Amino acid sequence: MKANVRSIRKQRKYSIEFKKRIVADFESGKFSVPQLEKLHGVANPTIYGWIYKFSTFNEQGFRIIEMKDSSNQKMKELEARVKELERTVGRKQIMIDYLEKMMEIAKDELDIDIKKNFGTPQSTGSGKTNKK
Known part of the structure; x- marks a missing residue:
């Protein structure tokens, strides 16, 4: 008999400090979103979501174009x-x-x-x- 096995979701949780640091790196111009994606292994849409959420000058509803x-x-x-x-x-x-x-x-x-x-x-x- 098979045991009652549930699949584990592979979703990572990031701290707010980490998110804000990523946004700060983007806003300072050091890194672009694709560079941050490769550097930290975080998906592109996730980084844009953080930018819209934590950025001081980017607002929701406005598209960021690199x-x-x-x-x-x-x-x-x-x-x-x-x-x-x-x-x-x-x-x-x-x-x-x-x-x-x-x-x-x-x-x-x-x-x-x-x-x-x-x-x-x-x-x-x-x-x-x-x-x-």
Whole structure:
């Protein structure tokens, strides 16, 4: 006959001090959640739960996002692209200012009006058309 055997749950209990120390390590920036998971053998969702519970600046309902190295690299590339585009826009603005100044000089000294003359009447076209 088999004895009355119950299976034992393999669930660990962690002290509050341990949980707060893990959260402090995360908040200080020393370790990321995956690093803490590997270091202490604690599941990822458990650590996030502790962060939401014991953290001073993370609140429940707000998602914590950790950027991976590839995300950081992509962010740096995008920032470089933005700077490049800002320089291009700056050069174009300088060119526009230069051309406008040249048009003013042409108008004042040579009596040539390069800009569109807004005072001219509109053309009548080929006549009125009836709208249906």
